[in-house]
Amino acid sequence: MKKSPVKNLADLIFPSRCIGCSQLGISICSNCRSSWHPHTYFREVSVEGSTYPVISSVQYSPIASRVLLSAKESNIAAADKLLIDAISHSLSYFIKRFGGRTLVAIPSRRSATRKRGRNFLSEITSEAARISENKISFIDTKILIHSRSVKDQSALNSKQRVSNVSGALAVPSNFKPRIGGGNIGPLIIVDDLITTGATLAEAIRALRAAGFEVKGAVTGAFAKPLR
Numbered sequence: 437m438k439k440s441p442v443k444n445l446a447d448l449i450f451p452s453r454c455i456g457c458s459q460l461g462i463s464i465c466s467n468c469r470s471s472w473h474p475h476t477y478f479r480e481v482s483v484e485g486s487t488y489p490v491i492s493s494v495q496y497s498p499i500a501s502r503v504l505l506s507a508k509e510s511n512i513a514a515a516d517k518l519l520i521d522a523i524s525h526s527l528s529y530f531i532k533r534f535g536g537r538t539l540v541a542i543p544s545r546r547s548a549t550r551k552r553g554r555n556f557l558s559e560i561t562s563e564a565a566r567i568s569e570n571k572i573s574f575i576d577t578k579i580l581i582h583s584r585s586v587k588d589q590s591a592l593n594s595k596q597r598v599s600n601v602s603g604a605l606a607v608p609s610n611f612k613p614r615i616g617g618g619n620i621g622p623l624i625i626v627d628d629l630i631t632t633g634a635t636l637a638e639a640i641r642a643l644r645a646a647g648f649e650v651k652g653a654v655t656g657a658f659a660k661p662l663r
């Protein structure tokens with residue numbers, strides 16, 4: 437296949453660099469790729485006395501952080517692809533072990549969506565559902581919304597994260613799980629990263645309060661919680 441002249445020109449002006457270490461060359465070098473090689477990590481979050489499994493694929497590292505930021509804040513397609521791979525890996529393990537049928541993405545803060553020009557996690561989640569070998573669907577509407585504003589979590593410790601997100605998510609009243617084998621659920625929640633689990637716990641709480649069955653959650657990466 438011939439490369440189009442436009443693509444060659446783009447290579448000249450914007451030479452490819454590794455997302456992880458900025459080395460010139462392919463989109464992720466073999467060294468960084470080994471930090472983003474999917475494994476299976478298991479965590480649990482507890483919500484109102486019940487525990488829910490969370491499956492993640494990649495351990496958080498400086499390289500993983502750059503991959504996530506490249507996808508989230510810079511819309512770099514190769515980084516999206518790495519995140520989709522990681523979420524898909526978590527998802528196929530999750531479904532085998534715990535079941536679930538419908539994916540729900542954690543909503544981004546409105547200001548973040550505006551700045552990025554896209555609903556980052558919805559796009560990633562919808563692609564993960566599309567390429568899944570399991571028959572799963574994705575709710576491409578706002579089943580989870582912020583009922584009040586929340587701060588960016590990255591600089592917050594565990595306690596601050598809990599109070600930042602506690603009671604912050606809600607399900608609009610037009611979403612009702614149909615009784616008797618309805619078509620929404622059981623749900624699997626999707627996020628790019630789990631740190632303390634506070635956001636996932638809040639999402640589970642809100643969905644359960646609206647009457648949905650939630651199986652647990654999958655994420656691309658997991659980080660050790662800050663104190």
Ligand SMILES: [Zn+2]
Nearest residue numbers: 454457465468
């Ligand atoms: Zn690299």
